[in-house]
Amino acid sequence: MRNIPPMNDTASPQTTSSERTYSGVAISERAAVRRQRFIQAGITLFVSNGYQATTMRKLTAESGLTNRYFYESFQSMEDLLIACYESLMSDFRDQLKTVLDSASGEPEQRIRAGLTCFFQAMSKPEFARITHSEVLGVSPRVEAVYSRYTADFAELLMGYLSPAADVPSSENSTQREYVGAALAGAVINAGIVWVRSRYAASLEEIVDATLTVFLGTANQLQR
Template identity: 40%
Template sequence: MGTMGSTTRPYKGRTAEERRTERRGRLLAAGLELWGDHGWAAVTMRGVCAHAGLNDRYFYESFPDVEALLLAVYDQALSDLLTYVERAIASEPLPEERIRAGMSVFVNAMASDSRRARIGLAEPAGSPALEQRRRDTYHLFARFARDSLRPADEEAFTVAMLFALGGAGELVINWLGGSLALTPDELAERASELVLSVILPYL
């Protein structure tokens, strides 16, 4: 009984669960920074722990392996982005304005921190698990757009949206690489125009 109590009682005003959550957050932040700066292949368990200021044993408290950490980092970044997009389009009644608002948020998120683009758009290539997560993400955003815009032909719209999202992603990658002399607002508008040209026939 004493052993169980020692693992659950508050320490410095925080419960064991709160401390575990805080350690997991530090590991995720370290994984994001290392992946964004050096690539996913450079992320190691010991490197993440050292960057987070934690002992190695705490890694396995939250993640079974490095791949699980990478997927969690990816999913957190995706969740944040989806939240921003949802907020941006909530007040826009017209499909065209919803696309423009969503694209503006997407482009500016990538522009404000290029690590997001490396993680979400380009960097997953080479890891089967991360590559599958990226493909799943395109389908997630296609479904999100479908549910938001309510097209008459959902199947045709989904195909068109997947095509448009892939093109928009490549456009952002090239822009971040310096091959397109556009401001973030100009890129968002160009991307919006291209996406709309593809999906409007299905709305």
């Protein structure tokens, strides 16, 4: 997560030609900083206490902001959970694309690099718990967000598996969708089992295990 600078909310207002400011900082920018502070506080509390046990009192104490500022950016605690989830997943997706795009060598090496990136993320409690535990079973709305990001992850995986299997990305879109969903499910479930085992296997072992699923799928697609 990004470091958020402290902010003095008692600063005196100033007026500029474009937007009202406080101590030279635009109101919209200060609101964005406050929002990010709530997201950071939410991530901390959802990991340590769990989503269901996180109260407004705990959240304002952790963030150092009042509930008035909370409702400036969020309508409910569920909104904050979604924002925390999307922030973590967005950071992960950016990192994953960077890793995959910069990986050299055969497609197998790119897939290995991508799997390593995912399991490294799963080794961090805030990512593993919030993105694959706390968001589950909350509401249909949260489930829809989770499903959307999982489908996006599956599409990204297939984008890098298809060259390994020598399968054009436009060929059999239905098969591509379901194969991607199956692979994403396999990787995510392997990650969950790994977390619940308290990382009994090494990073290299879990990557090797899931890589066999990808290589077997690639071989099958080539037939």
